[in-house]
Amino acid sequence: MADVVLAEGYRPPPTVQGTWFAWLRDNLFSTWINTLLTFGALYIVYFAVSGVWAWGITNAVWEAENRRVCFDILAERAQEQGVDELTGACWAGVISWFDSFIVGRYPRGEMWRINLGGLLLVVWMVPIWLPGVRDKIYVGFSTVFLYPFLGFYLFAGGEKGLFLQVMMSLAIVVLIGNTLNGYHGVRTGRSLPAVVIAGLGMKASSDKKQRNTLLAIFAAAFALAFWAQMDWALVSVEWNLWGGLFLTLVISGIGIAFALPGGIVLAMGRRSQLPVIRILCTGFIEVFRSVPLITILFMATTMFPLFLPEGFTLNKLVQVIVAVCLFNACYMAEVVRAGLQAIPRGQYEAAMAMGLGYWKMMGLIIMPQALKFMIPNIVGNFIGLLKDTTLVSIIGLFDILNMLKAVSQDVPWRGLHKEPLVVGAALFFIICFAMSKYSRHLEETLGGGTQR
């Protein structure tokens, strides 16, 4: 500030001399009606919160063997306090079932695999959010295309075919490279290949030599990873034991990872010059969008098998995942189409006039701009997708909703409905709220960079 020379007559803008007291006066108590409304609203909030507070916190029972004990404790307390009856939450039931909410009927001894899988996913994605890290786009791509193989083996275990072994080894190498790349990015702002080349003292070598060296290192790392994973054997956990929030996140995670690319392809198909592609894509989108997800889920489990060759069975989980992916790709296609329509024609023309072909034009010019417009809608759809996934409980998968309901069927906790549902709602709220906050943040940071 000090070195800015101000011209005569210039003065800084007036600063608002706000105290909290002035704020209260201006916003809540400016007129009589406003004051009345303020007190009215405060009373309603107090009424609602105090009831929930008493139920969930003050009167709640945290430790008990079963629901009967919960009631007994409450009755005892009521007597002490000299009231007829106390209502309070029986969190003890939720606590004893909490692991089941998270992983369903997954064997408890194998639960570490899910935790490890979740941890690896986080480690994999963390570099996206770190400042200074290079090539973030590849981090995103590898998360979508490689992590699933590693995750799949961790969660499912059992026999692993050659293909899975190769992909897993690749995933392991990329995960490690990714993490190192993130580490160096944060520390020095350089990418891992640059650091390796510098470390080998090959900065002066030709591009080709550098590339070959990097490829050789990659190949060696791959061989090592392949050898390491060969004796790695995990007990098989059948898909029908998967459940709880874990299952919900697997289904919606795959749905989310597929919905965006699938939606982009469908949206581009819908705008295609070729009538066959256009009609196919439009028809596909319209059919899926006009049918409720639950219908599609039922059809998927009953109709997919009809299309499959004799003697070939798909498990229900795969059927459900395919249905969820297709359904959401169709919704996403409409979001993408709206985003594409916001791009002025001049952008297409400028790109074409340069000699960029269709794919380069879409990938370099149109999509990056369109995606920015679409972020709020995309995240909105993702949130919807996550919540809709609870519908799979209806066709008999043990997702989180079914696990929440299962508590009340459990002998010691028979009839315990409210508490698990409150916990489920809280879990969903945390995840969805975080997603929407993050999308706001994304919009702001991406919007700030380009200033249209």
Next chain:
Amino acid sequence: MVETTTETTEAETPGQLASAASSDVIILLNHVNKWFGEFHVLRDINLSITQGERIVVCGPSGSGKSTLIRCINRLEEHQEGDIIVDGLTLGSDLKNLDQIRSEVGMVFQSFNLFPHLTVLENLTLAPIWVRKIPKSEANEAAMAYLERVKIPEQADKYPGQLSGGQQQRVAIARSLCMNPKIMLFDEPTSALDPEMIKEVLEVMVELASTGMTMIVVTHEMGFAKTVADRVIFMDFGEIIEMNEPHQFFNNPQSDRTKLFLSQILHN
């Protein structure tokens, strides 16, 4: 269809074809017709442009000037006649098309810079992705062109942070980065304030002095007088008159040209 039109051409306009036959003709339009639905925008356009020629196209609004030059890099498709650019015939052959487009630069009235890329990235995008030039080389070349349009200091800004005149100069530099053989300008200055018009025209005059083949749709008659080798007047989709600038402005032949010139010179 095309075959027959070509043959009749020979009989009708021998002068045109004589120049077309010479080797340094870089753009040739032969009985080109185009319709937008029922609307006949381009009517029997014959034009041959030699390498290094500077052509200015003028005419009233809606006369088809933009459509004409947009046909040359096939942003619009013509329905009849032939357009030959640098020896390649514009047709449905996609391979030809991308090759022609990479050799024909185009500058638009509304700049059409890519708002999500910095100025430098705008300039290097096509060289890197179409010409496959290494990034460092492309950056160097881009900086040289920014120097030439006199805004090297803006390289790392985004287009939205520049003035209109600066944006248009970036757009010109962006086209030049592809080393085009031909530059098309569609009213490059008509979205600009007078101050900025000057700076853009200066860049274009400088470009003309390097021997670039240029087709410029503009109403800047001063530019036409100093730079153009030929001025074309279009109306209702036809080329009404085509002459070298001195003759064109001092001795217009057609009444419509006279009327147009009197209107435009009085403003």
